[in-house]
Amino acid sequence: MNSHANISEELLARYLADTASESERDEVETWLAASEANARELAAYRLIWDHTASMQKSRTTVDTDAAWKKMKGKMSENKAPAILPEEVVRETKTIEFRPGVRQRRLPVTVWAAAMIAILVTAFGWFFLMSEKKPESRQVATTDNTTEQLLPDGTKVFLNYNSTLTYPENFNGDLRTVSLQGEAFFDVKPDAAHPFVIQANGTEIRVLGTSFNVKAYNEAPVRVDVATGKVRVSKDAHRVELVKGQSAEVLKDSIRSLQANINMMGYRTQIYEFNAADLQDVVSSIRDGYHVDVRLSNDKIAQCRLTIRFEKEPVDATLSVIAETLDLNLRKEGKVYWLDGNGCQ
Template identity: 85%
Template sequence: MNSSHANISEELLARYLADTASESERNDVEAWLAESEANARELATYRLIWDHTAAMKKSSTGVDTDAAWNKMKGKMAMGKTADPLSKLPGKEVPTPEAPTREARTIEFRPEVRKRRLPVTVWAAAVIAILVTAFGWFFLISEKTPESLQVATTDNTKEQLLPDGTKVFLNYNSKLTYPENFKGDLRTVSLQGEAFFDVKRDAAHPFVIQANGTEIRVLGTSFNVKAYDAAPVRVDVATGKVRVSKDSHRVELVKGQSAEVLKDSIRSLQANINLMGYRTQIYEFNAADLQDVVTSIRDGYHVDVRLSNDKIAQCRLTIRFEKEPVDATLSVIAETLDLNLRKEGKVYWLDGNGCQ
């Protein structure tokens, strides 16, 4: 065990765990705990060992807590070669003549009035607890990468992931990803909408979990729309993407799209205008005005409405590239001989229909 408790005596830790410390002593220990995660993990390990030792003591009587702790500390300081584990098969004990690194063995040997089991059995049990405790805490700290999040509300944001993948988030979206990708897969979780430009790594596929749908790629660019109120939709810009849910699966290439329904996955043609929130490029080819307005509304995040159903079927063929929303709507109105007005934050297109 490390010595991060250099400013806290082991006797004080023992009284803290035994709930016999004074209020000022408890304050000292809690201040020490707040200094670092390492201190908290060390006390957690002590507590686990202490609890297991307390369970042993329930089967005996007359245990002196301070005496048990002092015996343990003595063993730690003296580093006796007469280690109880030296009697176990296959156990090698470091000799004082050529130590490679300092080894500290913690051993609890409760003093009882009536010992029911040999001392070596007690020692082996305590060492097993130590191994389990250390294994657990170090496994958690070393094997589980920390999860990070990036989220948007009324804004967009580009995020670079640890593997070099670029993610552009739309409004009201959240991406969860590990601090470092480990293992065979690079897995992230998405709520909302984002455009992914995945760094190619054939040995480590990139996986997106989105509302029960899995999107798996090696290296490509595509858009994922996964808001709670609508089916998950994937539009591929480059490369190949596999979309899966339960037993349903479809592979998409550039120019293809899929919509994930409750019991199926429906293939569609990709709609580049859905990516307008990132590119600010819109291209319409004989598109209904209602579809045009929907794309403008979603891409610019503005409220655009039609004053009547007659103009909803007006068709428009036009391209916009990084134009301000006011200019874009003005061009649409002029092209279709409509009127454009703004009331508060709402844009209205009005007219008598199209020929």
């Protein structure tokens, strides 16, 4: 190569290795400014120099002569053309010739300390979240009923198609569970830790009492109190109930009712009717026994009945009703029919 005939290869090597004196650097930069070809040529040498394996950056003194000889050998093997491709020409126009900046490597002890700090933080966050969100458990029914004992000693009896979600352990100020469906709660008294049920946007809060909650999607939430006191609230609406009282939660209000003990018949299998319309009697039996009972006409819907059933089979219960009101009972598949001419 003749383009650097007026400048020594050793000087170029010292320039690339950043070991040249100030006067030598001025000489090289004057040579670079003499022509664009000189700048392209040095840029090509620099690319090869930077990729030469023998030129690892270290704190030891650089042997520029040996490095230059190795670089020339590398150039001979590659047979780099004197005329560079257009892509390299464009790249060399933006190359800035400045001394290489060595990066300081952090000591291994610093990296180790950083990793330990990260692990400690991660484990601390994990345990913190574990304490805030204890593991949940769930019990669900389909075509059956079941009883579940909660960690605090509270007993819950679930009706058909119901789901109860509760924590593995009750931590904190509240004992909170979630209900979808229907269940009877016999809550273990604990004045310092109120028992809270979340059911379709309604909150039922108690200290220690027994009551029934019906919270299916297709109907308003209903609460019937057997013993003690219960607070029912939704949004800004709130009502407190005692034994014998009931409430139905509507969209924008809470309506107070008289408790219906037959609402709990699915658990007790006890039904007591006092001058009740046959339509209401059939509704209670239908919900309690989970059977399909229908009236053949509207005339008999207003027939009144005063009677009590305690743990009787559904066939026997319906037969007694039919005989008492002088009605006919028949079964078609899984459907029970009550038929007659009405009541006098």
